[in-house]
Amino acid sequence: MPAPTSRRELNKAATREAIADATLAFLRAKSLSEFTVDDVAAAAGVSRRTFFNYFSSVEAAVASFTQNYLDTVIAELESRPADEPILESAGHALSAVDSAADLAMLAETFALTQDPQLGRFQLQAWEECSSKIADVARHRLPPATNELYIQALVGAVVGSCKAAFGVWFQEHGSDISPASLAHLRELLGTTISLVRNGFNN
Amino acid sequence: MPAPTSRRELNKAATREAIADATLAFLRAKSLSEFTVDDVAAAAGVSRRTFFNYFSSVEAAVASFTQNYLDTVIAELESRPADEPILESAGHALSAVDSAADLAMLAETFALTQDPQLGRFQLQAWEECSSKIADVARHRLPPATNELYIQALVGAVVGSCKAAFGVWFQEHGSDISPASLAHLRELLGTTISLVRNGFNN
DNA sequence: TGCAAGTTTGCACTGAATGCAAGTTAAGGT
DNA sequence: ACCTTAACTTGCATTCAGTGCAAACTTGCA
Missing domain, CATH: 1.10.10.60 (Homeodomain-like)
Structure with a gap:
């Protein structure tokens, strides 16, 4: 770049x-x-x-951190080989972004989400992320792929991974120790495989 | 009541x-x-x-429609038998709420989401909905169920169903005809079964 | 009827957000 | 190095969002 x-x-x-x-x-x-x-x-x-x-507001200024993090993940996703199964790419992209700085930010934004006024803007960052990922997915999946499949897949992945981050944050707070990060990666891995294999185990 | x-x-x-x-x-x-x-x-x-x-703002006032719709679905979900598989309950709850008024509102809110200023508040309504559904799920799933499983499940269901609504709206706009509603129900059904059985078909 | 509690309203005040025009600073050609 | 142009910053003025407060008004209830 x-x-x-x-x-x-x-x-x-x-x-x-x-x-x-x-x-x-x-x-x-x-x-x-x-x-x-x-x-x-x-x-x-x-x-x-x-x-x-x-920035159009204080809220938007804080949201920029979340946006940056998510954009980094998306860049990572785009750099994965195009023939890799997309959920696998997603897993790798999520694991790849694990610099202490990035994740400390993310944890902090989760804390900030407690204030609904700030939370709105965080949600919007995730939403934009979803639509960017949908673009990536559209290019990677076979051209004839159902639009519903693409959008539902992205919605499910983003929704559940956001939830996984939430669970992680609830347990570890702002703890960025290697052990904590390992746990985060495990949570994300489990989540991705739930989406891949279905929640009806 | x-x-x-x-x-x-x-x-x-x-x-x-x-x-x-x-x-x-x-x-x-x-x-x-x-x-x-x-x-x-x-x-x-x-x-x-x-x-x-x-209402604390114009945006919050519009969001009340979405909140009402989602609350209706949640009420429907709560009224399902407690031993029904939860994804099945979700499917039924979504199908149950199909009064023209409700769905016309929902379609309209999707149109409004185009303005990010309004979109933020809509997203927050979905987010609150997620946390309410998580409460329901916690009571219905076996007591020992992993918190990650619950949250990821709810995140995936809500995220993908929101996406399904989006696909529907994109195709039908504000068309509330029986045919259009049938299609919506089909989209939601497909989505739920993707979440249930996994996206890796 | 009349008191207590809940609601509406007007008023005043802070501060968000935006347009505009004038001042500064960087970029690029001569 | 100088000048021009375009990009960026700033101050000013304006409109309007949002909130606290106290006075009026409604409803519930004894």
Whole structure:
């Protein structure tokens, strides 16, 4: 991936990250209603107006972390061989993304989901993810594949894996130790195979 | 269900419905940014402040339709015999709710989902639905059942059925004819059996 | 009838979100 | 190095969302 890295791009990316980070920092300390966009903008060293040039709300700023994580998984999925069974690819893609940073973020976003105001935006990130995965699936499955099959498959995979992450988070909180990660991978593996082989065991 | 129907309750329910209906009426004609809460409140014959006593936003008001539909399905699910296999119960519950009014609403909410601002709230309705179904499942499945199994199952069922509704809507739009409804039921049936028997056919 | 509890409303206030125009900064050609 | 152009940032002004509060009004009940 030859990043089209002009100076402008770099600045934008840095600003974007600064804003998102500042937002997250506030959320670690306070709830949504206890700080304002002005606070975040100031902390990120940027004007209020610039904040809104990057994100349409504080909620959207936090959701960017989840989006990043999910996009990474999707990139991983796309890089799998095209003839691999798609559920197997999914399993590998999920296992491949396990850097501490990524997963710590994901765990944190699960914690944030407790606030429905933030949860909405997280859900939307997953939804967008679903539609991107559906695109990938459409290209990988035989061309004549039923649209229902594709969409139901993606819905089931994403829905159940999200649930698996939820179970993991409920048990381990923000614990990112190797043991915890191994458990996560096991949960995801089990889930994928349930989807593959059916829930009627 | 002995409705605890005092006069107060009736008034509240009527007001709530009036507000939700007025909101929907505006959305049929205009997009979110083209009218205000004041407009809706006026149309519902209620003050702006009262609108907010019932719903925290226009988006939440529309989402109430989806919530109602999903709650109906859940009630149906709960009324199934406790020893019926749970995926079978799910299939029956989905088929049972097929009044034209309910499904027309559902189709409409799918159309509205195009606006992400509204979509977020719809997603949240589905999410709440998932957690309610998980409660039901926890009571129906053997007590020792793995939490992962429960959550993954519910995630898969809800995720794939939502997808099935999406496919149906994409093909039929707001067509509520018997033929269209038959097709919907077929799509849902196929989806449930995919979840039951696995996507790896 | 009359009191207690539940509801509606208006008012006031904070802060989100967006358009616009003026100021800054980077990119690329000369 | 200089200038032009396009991209980006900022401040300002405006509209409207959302909430707390207190005063009016309804309903439930003794």
